[in-house]
Amino acid sequence: MKKILKNAIIVTMNKDNEIIKNGQIEIENNLITYVGVSRESEGEEIDIKGNILMPGFVNTHCHLAMTLFRGYAENSNFNNWWLDYMRPLEDRLEVDDCYYGAMLGMLELIKNGVTTVADFYINPTETAKATVDTGIRTCIGVGAITGREIISEEFLDKEIENICVSEIIKPLLYAHSLYSCDESQFSEITKYAMKHNLIKSTHLSETLKEVGDIATKYNMTPVELLESYGFFDSPSILAHCVHCDKSDIEIMKNYDISVATNPSSNLILGSGIAPLYSYVKNKINVSIGTDGAASNNNLNMFKEMYLADNLQAGVLNQARAITTIDALKMATLRGALALGYDNLGRLEEGYLADIIAIDIHKPNMQPLNNIFNNLVNACESNNVIMTMVNGKIVYKDGQYYCNAVYEDVMNHCNKIIARLDEKGI
Numbered sequence: 001m002k003k004i005l006k007n008a009i010i011v012t013m014n015k016d017n018e019i020i021k022n023g024q025i026e027i028e029n030n031l032i033t034y035v036g037v038s039r040e041s042e043g044e045e046i047d048i049k050g051n052i053l054m055p056g057f058v059n060t061h062c063h064l065a066m067t068l069f070r071g072y073a074e075n076s077n078f079n080n081w082w083l084d085y086m087r088p089l090e091d092r093l094e095v096d097d098c099y100y101g102a103m104l105g106m107l108e109l110i111k112n113g114v115t116t117v118a119d120f121y122i123n124p125t126e127t128a129k130a131t132v133d134t135g136i137r138t139c140i141g142v143g144a145i146t147g148r149e150i151i152s153e154e155f156l157d158k159e160i161e162n163i164c165v166s167e168i169i170k171p172l173l174y175a176h177s178l179y180s181c182d183e184s185q186f187s188e189i190t191k192y193a194m195k196h197n198l199i200k201s202t203h204l205s206e207t208l209k210e211v212g213d214i215a216t217k218y219n220m221t222p223v224e225l226l227e228s229y230g231f232f233d234s235p236s237i238l239a240h241c242v243h244c245d246k247s248d249i250e251i252m253k254n255y256d257i258s259v260a261t262n263p264s265s266n267l268i269l270g271s272g273i274a275p276l277y278s279y280v281k282n283k284i285n286v287s288i289g290t291d292g293a294a295s296n297n298n299l300n301m302f303k304e305m306y307l308a309d310n311l312q313a314g315v316l317n318q319a320r321a322i323t324t325i326d327a328l329k330m331a332t333l334r335g336a337l338a339l340g341y342d343n344l345g346r347l348e349e350g351y352l353a354d355i356i357a358i359d360i361h362k363p364n365m366q367p368l369n370n371i372f373n374n375l376v377n378a379c380e381s382n383n384v385i386m387t388m389v390n391g392k393i394v395y396k397d398g399q400y401y402c403n404a405v406y407e408d409v410m411n412h413c414n415k416i417i418a419r420l421d422e423k424g425i
Contacts, residue, residue, distance in 0.1 A: 002043030003027040003391065005355070010035060011054040011371060012347045013333050017325055019371055025053060027353040030391040035347050048386075052358040052371070055345050056115025056387060057301040058335030061201070061239045061260035061289025063121045064130070065093075065101030067108065068413055069294035078207045078269040086294065090122060090146075092420060098123035100412040102130035105292075107406055108299045110136055110395045113384040115354035118237070118260075118289070118339060120174050120201065122146060128163040133403040135394040137168045137354060139339050141201060143189050147180030151188040168390055170339070172237075173200035178222050179210055186229045193234045199340050200231070201260070205248070206240035207271050223248035232257060237338050239289060240265075241279070242272040249275075249282050258285040258338035261330075263307035265291035277312045277321040287335035288327075305331045305376050324376040357386035 003026070010023035012035060026034035026041055034041070066086075073085035098121065109117055119127050120141035131138040142159035144151055160171045173189045175181045181202075193200045205211055205222045214222045223244060226232060232255040239260045244252070252259075261274050279286050288308055290299045305327045312321040329345075336345030343351045360368060364378050387395040394402050 002033070002041070003353075004041055004043045004045045005048055005053060005357075006038055006045055007050055008048035008053040008357070009050065009360070009371070010347055011052055011375070013055050013329065014346050014348055017372075023053070025347060025353075025355065027391050030353055032347060032349055032351050032353050032355075035349060048357055051360050051385065052375075053347065053355055054358065054375070055332040055347055056354040056356045056389065057113050057331050058116040058287065058339065058345060059109065059114050059290050059299070059301060060118045060237060060258070060287040060335045060338050061262055061291060062105065062109075062117050062119050062299065063292030063294070064105035064117065064119045064127060065098040065121050065123075066292030066294040067105040067299075068093075068097065068101040068416055069292075070297050072294060076269070078271050079209055081269055081295065089420065093122070093416075095123050095126060097416045099126035099129055100409055100416060102127045103134065103404055103409045104413050105299060106130055106134040106136045106138075107400065107404060107409060108293075110134060110387050110389075110400070110402075111384065112300050112302070112381040113356040113358075113387055114299070114301055115356065115387060115389045116336070116339065116341075116344065118172060118201070120145065120172075120176075121292075124159065125162045128165050128169055131169055132166050135168070135389050135392060135402045137170075137352075137389055139170045139172050141172045141174030143174040143200075144176055144181045144185040145174060147176045147185070149185070151185045153188075153192060156189075156192050171198060172339075173198050175200070175202045177203040177206075177210075178214060178225060183229055186226070186231055190229065190231050190233065197234075199235045199237060199338075201237040201239060202226070202231070204238040204241055205243045206266070207269075208243055211243045221245065221248050223251050227251055235340065237287070239291075240271070240274065242266050242274045244275065246278075249278055249284070252279075252284055253282045258287055258334070260287050260289040260338065261304075261308055262289045262291040262296075263304055263311060265295040267307070268297070269295055273311050273315055276308060277316060277318075280322065280326060285334050285338055286330050287338040288330045300381050301331050302376075302379055302381055309376055324370075324372045327376050328372060353388060353391040355386075355388045356384055359383045359385045 010020040118139040309327040333345035
């Protein structure tokens with residue numbers, strides 16, 4: 001049956017950044033069939049009560065099951081955090097631990113208005129199972145997830161077969177980083193990506209140590225080294241890119257590259273502040289990720305938008321270095337483009353019905369002097385009152401509508417941590 005979302009302020013994110021008051025959206029199956037002013041129409045009516053409808057957030061870099069390690073190893077710089085804490089913990093995880101960690105992360109994302117997430121973590125088949133149970137749209141990375149995998153066409157074929165169990169799952173190729181993967185792994189992943197027209201991703205230039213180590217070993221920057229591997233010859237998402245210089249940017253702007261910035265994680269781990277203004281100025285697509293909850297410590301795209309916008313203003317002493325519309329597009333449309341969707345991230349006819357509703361009647365959203373400014377600088381995750389993915393409501397008014405009971409997921413996650421505690425977490 002057709003769904004009719006009525007009585008809304010619609011933030012379309014279309015080419016004109018149009019806002020429609022007294023608006024209505026009509027949905028058939030998983031697609032938007034009408035966006036405009038209210039009209040008579042037959043179908044299941046959902047009264048939005050004068051609140052905002054906007055595209056759901058697109059989180060382009062996350063490690064979902066790391067929600068299990070939220071708050072652990074605080075006040076650690078990146079290398080100490082990753083090598084001394086995270087890797088030993090990950091080696092002790094059991095396979096289905098990743099299912100419950102991913103479930104917890106997905107439920108948090110849904111509550112926070114995220115409708116699409118790109119996940120890069122061990123045991124990706126468990127992420128796929130969690131996707132089916134929660135209903136969130138997921139791009140799942142396969143490949144050199146830890147850097148220890150032997151990459152081949154047969155290996156990647158099998159990994160993709162195992163995760164593609166739903167229409168809302170899309171495979172991505174993944175090489176963890178230059179400091180954990182070798183040239184052969186990057187080459188195999190690049191070759192497979194070009195053959196099968198898939199997007200690939202890696203961590204890059206996240207810390208000064210990474211940049212310095214690569215320079216010492218290869219006399220190149222990380223960007224130059226990846227270019228020499230041919231990694232940029234097909235579409236790529238580069239996570240973090242905190243320490244890229246002018247010569248790196250000159251290279252990046254010549255390729256189909258998206259930067260997935262993760263402001264909170266980069267601050268918490270002492271990695272730095274990415275030069276987003278320079279990327280935008282040079283027409284490099286910038287999207288937003290939350291990273292994992294172990295280095296964030298939550299999966300809140302409102303916070304990431306706020307930081308992506310305002311950290312640039314502070315560092316450059318330029319209030320409009322990144323505009324609020326820029327930040328909002330990074331979290332929606334530009335994230336969708338980074339992940340290869342041409343029908344996601346806007347509220348337009350023919351686009352996927354991934355839509356969230358924002359309560360504007362709470363004090364932090366009043367008055368509505370500027371809706372875009374309010375969404376980026378005033379709105380909070382508790383203003384999200386509805387999340388719809390692929391035409392289905394998965395969260396509304398504090399209730400989940402999916403094959404998951406939050407209390408059960410929470411209890412399982414705490415049992416996992418109790419087990420690890422017994423073994424000396």
